[in-house]
Amino acid sequence: QKEVEQDPGPLSVPEGAIVSLNCTYSNSAFQYFMWYRQYSRKGPELLMYTYSSGNKEDGRFTAQVDKSSKYISLFIRDSQPSDSATYLCAMSNTGNQFYFGTGTSLTVIP
Amino acid sequence: DGGITQSPKYLFRKEGQNVTLSCEQNLNHDAMYWYRQDPGQGLRLIYYSQIVNDFQKGDIAEGYSVSREKKESFPLTVTSAQKNPTAFYLCASSIGTGFNSPLHFGNGTRLTVT
Numbered sequence: 001q002k003e004v005e006q007d008p009g010p011l012s013v014p015e016g017a018i019v020s021l022n023c024t025y026s027n028s029a030f031q032y033f034m035w036y037r038q039y040s041r042k043g044p045e046l047l048m049y050t051y052s053s054g055n056k057e058d059g060r061f062t063a064q065v066d067k068s069s070k071y072i073s074l075f076i077r078d079s080q081p082s083d084s085a086t087y088l089c090a091m092s093n094t095g096n097q098f099y100f101g102t103g104t105s106l107t108v109i110p
Numbered sequence: 111d112g113g114i115t116q117s118p119k120y121l122f123r124k125e126g127q128n129v130t131l132s133c134e135q136n137l138n139h140d141a142m143y144w145y146r147q148d149p150g151q152g153l154r155l156i157y158y159s160q161i162v163n164d165f166q167k168g169d170i171a172e173g174y175s176v177s178r179e180k181k182e183s184f185p186l187t188v189t190s191a192q193k194n195p196t197a198f199y200l201c202a203s204s205i206g207t208g209f210n211s212p213l214h215f216g217n218g219t220r221l222t223v224t
Contacts, residue, residue, distance in 0.1 A: 008150065034212045043116075043200055043215035088153070090213070096141060096160065096204070098213055102152040 003027055006089055006101025015110050019076040023089035023101045026070065030091040030099070033065050035074045038086045038103065047087075048074065079108045112137045114216035116201050121221045123195075131186045131219045133201035140206030142184035143213065146170060147198045156199075159184055160206060188221060195223045 006023045013019055021035075032051055036044035048063040050056045056063045062075040072091070076083055089101040114135045123129045135142065144156040155168030159178040173192025178184050188195045199219045205211035 032212070036215075041218070041220070043114075043217040046212050046214060049212045096158075096206070098143075098155075100153040102150060 003099045004089065004091060004101045007104055008102055010105040010107060012107045012109060013079055015079060015081060015108055017079050017108075019074075019079050019083070019106060019108075021074040021076075021087050021089075021104050021106070023072050023091075024070055025072075025091055025099070027091075027093065027099075028067070028070065029093040030067075032092040033063070033072050034090040034092075034098075035061075035063055036088040036090060037083075038088060040085075044088055081108045081110050083108050114201055114203055114214060116199075116216035116219050118219060119217070121219055123221070123223050125223055126190045127223075128187055128189050129195075129221065129223075131188070131199055131201075131221070133184045133186065133216060134182055135184075135201075135203045135216075136182060137203055137214065138181075139203035139214070140181070141204045142178065143202040143204075144168075144174070144176065144184070144186045145200045145202065147200055147218075153200065156186065188223075195221060197221060 004025045035048040037047050038044040050063050053065045053067045060077045064073040084107045086103040086105050088103045092098045117132045141160050143158040145153040154170050156174050157176040159165035175187045201216045202213040204213050
């Protein structure tokens with residue numbers, strides 16, 4: 001079993017829709033959770049960084065962590081064509097070893 | 111602007127040749143990492159370094175070598191022993207061990223070996 005599971009998609013939504021991206025994990029020791037956005041032929045860009053359970057909001061983005069279910073989510077409100085990218089989840093237990101999902105490809109259609 | 115610079119963006123080599131990928135950061139981060147990204151496989155850790163003159167193997171270190179002579183620089187050499195070197199290589203850094211900080215990535219080098 002992989003440490004982190006992420007549905008690869010692809011996911012296609014109309015502009016303005018709410019997008020929900022999810023990852024599950026198996027290691028209950030994970031404490032730090034990250035979401036990255038990666039455009040084609042570019043490096044991943046950090047979107048959200050959270051510690052432990054709960055919600056964190058930044059503009060149109062909300063990261064949610066449910067440690068009891070070993071499940072994290074990223075919500076994108078009012079999605080825009082510029083949000084079209086691959087979204088990677090990542091997590092860590094020590095702060096120096098990171099485990100990544102395989103990424104979900106998102107297309108927002110104008 | 112602080113960040114991570116990887117060069118070149120595209121690199122082409124013949125099979126059997128060693129090639130070195132450059133990674134420089136001006137974030138004053140202690141820890142640096144090399145990942146390989148292949149379609150459908152996610153990011154796989156090649157090597158990481160927590161301090162100057164020290165580095166550890168990641169999950170797929172065979173056929174690769176690194177050095178960390180300066181805090182700012184962490185070059186990766188892809189040797190002829192690497193069986194399938196064509197990939198997208200990403201360098202990253204973080205504040206370091208003992209600190210709760212995420213990874214920050216460069217924009218990658220796409221290596222093609224024929």
